[in-house]
Amino acid sequence: MRWMALWCALVSIEPALGASLKLEKTITVPPDAAVRFAAVSPKGDWVAGACQDGRVRLWSLPSGELRQAFDLEDQRASSVRFSADGALLVGGGDRGGVRLWNIPSGRSKLELKVGEPVVALAISPDKTLLAVARKDVASLLWDLTTGRVITDLPARFAGSLSVDFSPDGEWLASADADTEIRIYESRTGALRATAKDLLLESFAVVFSADSKSIYAGGADRTVSVIDVAGGKVARALPQQPNAVSQLARSPDGKILLALYLDERGSVNPAPVIAWNVMSGSIDAQAFEPKVRPNGGGFLGNGRVIVTSSDGPKFEVWSVR
Amino acid sequence: MPWHRAQFTRREIVGNCLGTVAMLSSSSALGIAEAYAQQTQHRRPTPPNELGPSYKKGSPKNTILRTPGDPGLPLTVRGQVFNTRGDALSNAVIEVWQADHLGHYDFDQYRYRAQLAVDSAAAYQFDSVIPGHDPDRVCQHIHYLVLAPGHKPLVTQLYFATDPVFEGDPDHNFGRDPLIHSRELVRPVVLAGDPEEIQAVVRFDLVLELL
Numbered sequence: 001m002r003w004m005a006l007w008c009a010l011v012s013i014e015p016a017l018g019a020s021l022k023l024e025k026t027i028t029v030p031p032d033a034a035v036r037f038a039a040v041s042p043k044g045d046w047v048a049g050a051c052q053d054g055r056v057r058l059w060s061l062p063s064g065e066l067r068q069a070f071d072l073e074d075q076r077a078s079s080v081r082f083s084a085d086g087a088l089l090v091g092g093g094d095r096g097g098v099r100l101w102n103i104p105s106g107r108s109k110l111e112l113k114v115g116e117p118v119v120a121l122a123i124s125p126d127k128t129l130l131a132v133a134r135k136d137v138a139s140l141l142w143d144l145t146t147g148r149v150i151t152d153l154p155a156r157f158a159g160s161l162s163v164d165f166s167p168d169g170e171w172l173a174s175a176d177a178d179t180e181i182r183i184y185e186s187r188t189g190a191l192r193a194t195a196k197d198l199l200l201e202s203f204a205v206v207f208s209a210d211s212k213s214i215y216a217g218g219a220d221r222t223v224s225v226i227d228v229a230g231g232k233v234a235r236a237l238p239q240q241p242n243a244v245s246q247l248a249r250s251p252d253g254k255i256l257l258a259l260y261l262d263e264r265g266s267v268n269p270a271p272v273i274a275w276n277v278m279s280g281s282i283d284a285q286a287f288e289p290k291v292r293p294n295g296g297g298f299l300g301n302g303r304v305i306v307t308s309s310d311g312p313k314f315e316v317w318s319v320r
Numbered sequence: 321m322p323w324h325r326a327q328f329t330r331r332e333i334v335g336n337c338l339g340t341v342a343m344l345s346s347s348s349a350l351g352i353a354e355a356y357a358q359q360t361q362h363r364r365p366t367p368p369n370e371l372g373p374s375y376k377k378g379s380p381k382n383t384i385l386r387t388p389g390d391p392g393l394p395l396t397v398r399g400q401v402f403n404t405r406g407d408a409l410s411n412a413v414i415e416v417w418q419a420d421h422l423g424h425y426d427f428d429q430y431r432y433r434a435q436l437a438v439d440s441a442a443a444y445q446f447d448s449v450i451p452g453h454d455p456d457r458v459c460q461h462i463h464y465l466v467l468a469p470g471h472k473p474l475v476t477q478l479y480f481a482t483d484p485v486f487e488g489d490p491d492h493n494f495g496r497d498p499l500i501h502s503r504e505l506v507r508p509v510v511l512a513g514d515p516e517e518i519q520a521v522v523r524f525d526l527v528l529e530l531l
Contacts, residue, residue, distance in 0.1 A: 157473035158371040179377045265455035
């Protein structure tokens, strides 16, 4: 009943915020190729989808034209991510396959086997390092210049759910299933700080634009702002009725896009919120009764876009 | 009860072996090894099963998770913690967490979450209710995290052979939940108590791998 009350509260305040989702593009995919998760390139010119049929598909924006379809070989694609300059795309699958491609040529750059299902991926800003979060086991830090593992990044137990490199390239953060956020030196994988304040699992971590803070969101329905130097939670954005599933930072660092997840069932629709990270207030909040957000980012003009998948329909929405 | 066979520590087993040797003047090294092998019950590690998104740090020490009047079928789970050599791990710590009878997890407080200590025989027990069906999962389940010094952490889940999803045949139907990779995690459920207060009882032993 408490959930219901909170949900009703959310719905009732939504019109006052004046935001809504506008359907910009509907992309048809093969019936067995539903897009599980999507990533928007940093410049907003591409959207990549991790597809059920084991392919990573790349569409141009805003046209929605299919430009590439990459194969992960007989495994469902489970994660996809662009490099900070959009020149590399990495995809991972349910059976531990990881591939990197040059964008827009689509040429394969590297293929790795990480042994366990891939949960999340991140490429360092200089494109020499790759972090791979794996299901139920330690994440791996790879040197892309040698194709070798630098080190593993163990939690107290189980694996990690999200990884991100700081924009200055110094740090790597992992949201670990033991609820702690670990901060490593990106070059060596040496552990530098552990944020132990969070009681529930974080599903997403993103560095601030100045590399001094980490935004972490997850089952506690809150976005926590963690100080990189001390590993402490400095502040938290207001708690919402739903868990945070994904985070994306605007290029100027002022807006944090949070995609939410309905804990009563992930098949239920859920809202998106664009947070003003300085004031901690909501810039825009939108909820569409049929939309389960599975990716989001920013277009070059600052507009926020959100993706969702409904079987053979892959939809791109803008937040108005 | 079968688990009583394995309540010896390694030290006790070796001690028993030496006592046996002292009584048998013709015992050989081979005899000692055979005696040791007979008394040490090597065990297969409990299959791991994913942690899931509902873990919460800091669960209170508690063995009674249900409160009087809680809806749902009362449940008692008991078992022992071993390692693969058969040693009872009396220093193990167990965390359990589950949904309520409707399949909902409590993220605000610690309802149906607990940390359990084991006794000197590495036995544990807790009282709860049979969990409901989580909307994002197929089968009823209870999550386990087991930690013991010198051993790999074990993250796993307990399932119930009586789950309607199995339609009475968990041997054939356990794969209906794509997260159940081992039939071993689906445990028999015994109904106990008088007809007015029926209670489900499940035994779930846990076996950790050495580091």
